[in-house]
Amino acid sequence: MSVLSFERIVRYFRHGHNVLDGVDFEVDAGEVIGLLGRNGAGKTTLIQIALGVLHPQGGAASVFGINPATDPMAVKLQVGYVSEDQILPEFLEVNEVLALHRGLFPDWDVELEKDLLSRFNIRAGAKIKELSKGEARQVALLCAVAHRPKLLLLDEPAGGLDPAVRREFLETSIQLLNDAGTTILFSSHHMTDVERMAGRIVMLHSGKVLVDDALDNLQERFSMVLLPLDGGMTEERARSLPGCIAVRRRNGSIHAILRMSREEGLQAARKAIGVENIRCETIPLEEMFIELLGGQP
Amino acid sequence: MSRTGLFLLRKDPALKGMLASVPIMTLIGLAIRFSGGERLLELSDPGRSGFAVFLFVVVWCVMLFHTVGTGFWSRCSRIAMVLPIPARELWAWRLVAVTAAVVLPVTGMTLALGAGIDPSIFMLGGKVLAVLLLLLAIGQNPFPKLFRIQVSAVYVVFLVFASFLALIYLLLTPATVVTILIPAALALLISIQTFLAVPRGFLLVPDRPGYPDGSPWWKWLDPPDLAEDAGPVEPEAAPETAPQLTFRQVLHWTLFRTLVNRLNIWLIGLVMIFISWAILYEFLGGQGAWMPLCYTPLWLMAHFQQSPQWIGSLAHLPIRRRLIFRYVAGSMLLPMLVGVLLSFLVAVGEKPVLVNLDRKDGIDLEVPFEFWEIGEAGNIYEAVAPWGERLQLPAYTIIGGYRQVVVNPFGVGEDSSERFIAWQQARAIQAVYGLSQTPDLDNPQVPPGARSRTHHRTWGLILFLLSIGLVAGLRFSLLQFRRTWARFLVKGMIPILAIPIVLIILAILIGPATGLTSREGIDVVPVLFLSRLAGSLEISGGVYLLASLLVLIAGYFLVGRTFGKVEPDPTPIKSIAHDYRF
């Protein structure tokens, strides 16, 4: 049974255009989904719909079989949520924030709380407003995971954090994955984090799911051919390569993104162009993101 | 005016805040003057010190509002700080904006209160202004280093203390040119000192930790640069055995801090106390001016309309909306209740009656507006006593050119004999309470607890209609439409509803002079109309009261349900002064 499903989610934005225009995908238990998209692509909106904070104007979301729009309480109790611009009550002490969450979540695991608190090395008596950005986010993570949720919704959880805190964040999530097979849906602009964590990538673009595939498949199915400019190579010729989805000119060569693996790409390019000195490389997710979403309006 | 100055002024949030505060303060002034609540009217009596206190409190509240809302406590914005503009210039323009933001609303209010009544109100307003400017000058902290005036606890206590002294000064000294000039001159001196002390560039954080501004207030006479080095201050260790709050305490404290403890809520709450008080007092012992009735729904709707912005930070937590709603609604219902209770307490002490002989200026026999009559323009209306004494009753225009007028049939005149006045009073009591009377001016025979059927059912109907309107309005103000224009309509509803009120106040202001309308006409006609409606419906006041109560209780749950579905406003709470704060 899917832990989380979105069925033709439609959500209009204030200014009239659709943020989400029929988003459709399911998440199975134990999956780690990297939700990618440019700023304003609707990642936050989608996550908040799953949390029941925003209501879809068309379609329905389902979390553990519960519709978050009709029973947000039940969803919130079973889900952990961290977001970049989440505000912890800054007038409270860490202690008090923990007491608040302990009371709100009946399944709160005191052992895990203690464990994480000592790992993050946060003073329990400190006021939230005295904490650094990284520490505050760690408290937020603690609050999101200490009730051992079966689903974690992370909205740009590492946004604005230094690499050390980001890694700590990653490791805590991995620990949860190991311990309980938690399902995770997270959005991030740190592509290396996504490459480490995600099993599957969902890319949103202009309100729709543009890509929904296993990360490994994505990486194995796309490649970039570097074509030297000499020998009359033009962008048009590059574009006519089989499976070519994007072409870019870069100092001295033309880069063509092909929808095929590295070996296939190399052979196809050699065959099509008849030039031998062609290189074909795998594409980091970051490049793929830029190639797939960067050029589009 | 330099281009930099214009740029800084244009960007200054204090001036933007003023766009709202000047009309609001002017409106409050007008409302006090024309709402007809006698208690409120007394505030505009310059002979009483109550006015100064009231004005000061209101103005101080507005200033506090500015402080939080528009960043009074910053000497320049963070953005301006990094521009190549001398700190002195930054601060000077900021001061111009801040001063304007204090001066103009108070001026507006004073003008609204005093125009055409008594010029001595202006002297009093001037004194209040001068004192406020002095507080403002002190509040700028005359030895500045930081771009922002750091608000330490000591500093706040000092300011509160200073404002108490200022209040005492306001109460004890007469309003003369000298008492205005003294605080004004002091304010000027302090501002000059501050200007001279402004460094070439502001700092973002204190260069020595532990010193709020590099200049604690007790070191003002000793400029901070020369002060001995305090050395880095260890961050104070939190006591390990801090008293632990229980879950419930933390939960309610969090809800209180996020949903209730907002300056504008405190301000509106204060106003709500006054309004509820005024309304009930109008019903119990006044003629029944209806204007204050309009304010409550408007304030409440504005309150609920803003609420989606406040719940955002709690949205992801499994806290029941019902609980959140209790806080959002309670923060307004409680002040209203307090106002009603206060009014009851006063009523118990004063035992107000509905027929009052007012000899304060001139002589007037006041009866509730339901007992006025509508007549035709041009006719002469007279009250004729059995013994032949007669009085021509004044007829008040409703709308200029319109044939009908309103008349108080129980009017008395300056030349009326005591016997005539007693006769009118007896007649009025008989009409209002339905009690038979023998005319006796000093001992009107109104037993305690006497009720006026007409008055009660009229006001019962008003209350009933009002509660239905209130519930509908509140539900409407919580609707979140998809279409931009519909959202705009919801947002614009309050201004739209406020426009008639402003127009009526304007009409009252210019009406008598132009013959367009009269104060009495506007006050009487709606009440009289509803009184006739209530009379034809033949339902008693008690039934209306019960029905209103039911509507309000049902409304509480209805609005609560709508509130339960409200989405938190996705735009983060961002005041116009966002970059003026840390």
Added chain:
Amino acid sequence: MLIVVDPGTGVPVYRQVMDQVKLQVASGRLAPGDELPSTRLLSTELGVNPMTISKAYSFLEKEGIVERRPGRPVAVKGNGGKGAGRELLRNELAGTVTIVRQLGIEPDEALELFRSMLSKIGKEETP
């Protein structure tokens, strides 16, 4: 066992893990019977999704390099045959070959360079 993962290269993480295990097996650094770290441990150490490690292990198992035994750590089974080392080198050299072409260096010249570099490393390792 030393495994390093570089997520920014575009090579799937599970493939990186597989290649490094294969390399170590082919080079003899891991002998049949040697135990590999658990999925849990390796994923925490590398900071990657445990499913990825699991995937790498099961592919390695399919290729007959490791063996998964219920209740016990994953262990090296065989060295993947004689050609395994050659195959790995082949993959590594593919990119080099293209560069040699692009630079227009004659095959003999390239081979000479390759040979001299190999002998230099040999000298350094056996002083």
